[in-house]
Amino acid sequence: MLNKKTLLMALSAVGILLTSQAATAVTDAEQQGLAISIEAKKRDLGWGDSTADMQMLLRNKHGQASSREIKIKSLEVAADGDKSLTIFNKPRDVKGTAFLSFSHPVAADDQWLFLPALKRVKRISSRNKSGPFMGSEFAFEDLSSFEVEKYRYKYLSDEEVNGLLSFKVEQYPVDENSGYTKRIVWLDKQEYRIQKVDFYDRKNSLLKTLSFTHYKQYLGQYWRADVQSMVNHQNGKSTELKWSNYQFKTGLKDSDFNRNSLKRAR
């Protein structure tokens, strides 16, 4: 045991010696990337619970549009991922469908779907991260809550985006089921809000760009963008998310996120 440890330490010491300054610089960039994400997460802690309405506008390259309406209730869970209840209102044929998710930073999320026609609650596989959400350009993983543990990081540079000086950070998904090899994320240096994300597909070519605009601050601390625009560079389609009626600390509890509340969600 002791021998093994000593050997490992010796090996890593050799490694450090061999890899000179470049390696140290990379380590610094990784450190800084991680630190930025930790700070961004830290600034968004303590919101408790929230409700919001979301409208999705799907457009294909011929300009045809389709819209979806969704209501989302979320509960912050200390030392774990958030709980959320998503209620579908439009298109009309899926009205009443509801989705319950207990997210976890690294372990697979627990997810249930309520199908109103049969009154059936169905536990579903949460492996589907890369698939499209309701036919949109957003993948399921693009809409899940941000947890520091979900990525490895590398700080690239400072760059101006949306007129704000921002950190440019590369994020590499830890989950092998992610549809991306990496994301490049711009967070403004002032408030650590995500301004823009570039998504790179499994072949490492640019797939999508997501822009966050119309940020509003709630409870004097928490920033939420009213508009999120996703453009798919490969298929020419786009999806715009418009958020409204954001409310925080509405008194939601654990008991608002179980099978029973899923069945009566409206």
Add this chain to the structure above:
Amino acid sequence: MIASNTQKTLLTAGKQLLVLTALLSSVADAVEFEFSAKASVEHRYFFKAADYDPQLNHGQLSAMIEPELYWSWNNGADSVVFSPFYRLDNQDDNREHGDIRELAYVHAADDWEIRLGIRKEFWGVTEFQHLVDVINQTDGVEDFDGEDKLGQQMINLSLVNDWGIVDVFLLPGFRERTFSSENGRLQGPLVVDKNNVNYQSSAGQQHLDVALRWSHSLGDFDVGTYWFHGTNREPILTPVVEGSTVTLQQYYNQMDQLGVDVQATLGDWLWKFESIYRNTNYESFVASQVGFEYSFIGVFDSNYDLGLLSEYAWDSRGVVDLSTVNFGESSSVLQNDIFFGARLAFNDMQSSEVLIGLGSDLAHSATSFLLEASRRFGDSVKLSIDVRLLQSAEALDSAYTIRNDDHAQLALEWYF
């Protein structure tokens, strides 16, 4: 001065308007109302002419409407839902029918919920057969798959605990199963007489059924188990001769049923198990359905998802010869059957989907095939096509009498 007066008046008016709006919105907050509805027109076409007179030969046209009215107050803690249903049918008088699918009041507290009225309650995890689902009667004329249910009167108390949800059901008022008239297809030569119904219980339709269920999610496992005591939802059908006609008499016995359903959600795999033990005055048996579902995400280098399913059905009653059966002994349709299915979701703007399924009786030569495809047009119209093919070579098999009832069904649905 005049300007400032006008400003003042405007301000006051503005303030009053604000107060009024606030008042109105607080009233609107008190009771929220939602209306939605589904309407559809469908056409069924049977490829072969009927084997039995006077069943319809080829075309069957039908229309359906199901509105839903929903009121809620107390921030959603109290609600009332009303969902009537009516279907028109140009061939089958029994299929032309109405029902109250839901008319219920629900009050939800932190760790308990009470649900009163006419409701639907679904239990189970498998896809090709819903063995453990027992609360609601099947609306047999609606569709061939038995997934449509009649509303059931109930008092349901639901208790949420750390160790699972306990549901207590009192079910007053029994619903008789619906059956096609003599003009309907997908049945044998004998027609079920809806006016000739007998019950084992002297209380008849008024027997108070009870059920107790516990369900819980334990990590990757979702588990449920229950006990049901009351009127068997499946009638025993016995031929009776009246003059020159023979019809089927319905007999509903009393039963005790224990049920269990388990689903393990392990990565891309869903493992499913359902089983019941049923005990009546005449018999007792065990039936199980076991299977899996596996999903491929983004097949063919696209956004399509492909789900593959397989299930196996077993029943301790085995193959029952209905011609020699003792009264009260029921038959099992799925006693040694295997099912395969594939579901392709296109994940497009129109939510296009195709499902194919194949069922085969391993004991004798009987196979059924189904295809269901659907696509949305615009924001509120959906088109679906169902094709069902049935093959059976042995007279003993329950599907034998409907072996020539292959059909396709086209449905256009509107959502409001």
